[in-house]
Amino acid sequence: DGGITQSPKYLFRKEGQNVTLSCEQNLNHDAMYWYRQDPGQGLRLIYYSQIVNDFQKGDIAEGYSVSREKKESFPLTVTSAQKNPTAFYLCASCRADRVTEAFFGQGTRLTVV
Amino acid sequence: AQSVTQLGSHVSVSEGALVLLRCNYSSSVPPYLFWYVQYPNQGLQLLLKYTSAATLVKGINGFEAEFKKSETSFHLTKPSAHMSDAAEYFCAVSPSGNTGKLIFGQGTTLQVKP
Numbered sequence: 001d002g003g004i005t006q007s008p009k010y011l012f013r014k015e016g017q018n019v020t021l022s023c024e025q026n027l028n029h030d031a032m033y034w035y036r037q038d039p040g041q042g043l044r045l046i047y048y049s050q051i052v053n054d055f056q057k058g059d060i061a062e063g064y065s066v067s068r069e070k071k072e073s074f075p076l077t078v079t080s081a082q083k084n085p086t087a088f089y090l091c092a093s094c095r096a097d098r099v100t101e102a103f104f105g106q107g108t109r110l111t112v113v
Numbered sequence: 114a115q116s117v118t119q120l121g122s123h124v125s126v127s128e129g130a131l132v133l134l135r136c137n138y139s140s141s142v143p144p145y146l147f148w149y150v151q152y153p154n155q156g157l158q159l160l161l162k163y164t165s166a167a168t169l170v171k172g173i174n175g176f177e178a179e180f181k182k183s184e185t186s187f188h189l190t191k192p193s194a195h196m197s198d199a200a201e202y203f204c205a206v207s208p209s210g211n212t213g214k215l216i217f218g219q220g221t222t223l224q225v226k227p
Binding site for chain 1: 122147149154155156157158159162203205212213214215217218219220
């Protein structure tokens with residue numbers, strides 16, 4: 001079945017460490033997105049990519065980095081520069097050629113310990 | 114700039130009662146609007162979407178929403194709540210429709226009482 005796979009589901013990180021969250025999709029979507037979810041704040045866009053080897057900052061990109069070397073993959077690295085990284089991270093993908101909806105993965109919950 | 118406001122962070126209804134979750138948007142262009150549902154520690158699942166074809170949109174699980182341009186609203190309703198409807202609901206707007214670059218409301222948690 002087609003879908004978006006995020007791994008791991010739960011992740012613990014020590015302060016000062018970088019950590020990479022995986023997002024893979026087999027929907028043949030061109031565009032991929034990373035959102036951060038905090039209680040009571042909805043979802044906020046971190047980074048997005050509309051084609052391979054290209055990506056743009058979203059509203060809260062500071063302390064994060066991404067790459068888009070393959071159409072299927074859009075990993076997110078949470079760096080030590082991110083002041084408050086504990087959150088639920090959601091990856092999404094979308095077709096770019098017609099009106100459609102974004103499909104979301106099951107999320108990764110990152111906790112800094 | 115576009116924005117979305119969901120009125121009420123928590124809504125509680127009895128099983129079998131009407132569900133009404135409110136969403137207002139601000140947009141300078143005709144928007145594309147979405148309602149998503151999220152169960153605990155899960156991703157978001159699309160309930161329905163408005164893409165300018167019809168103002169009354171029917172979605173999954175018996176939900177529907179009506180686009181009212183004059184009121185800039187896109188409220189979500191369901192005639193009879195089920196226990197399984199307990200979840201968090203997000204309203205979102207897209208500037209063009211063919212993008213996952215969405216602007217989300219703050220979310221509304223729906224509680225369904227037996």
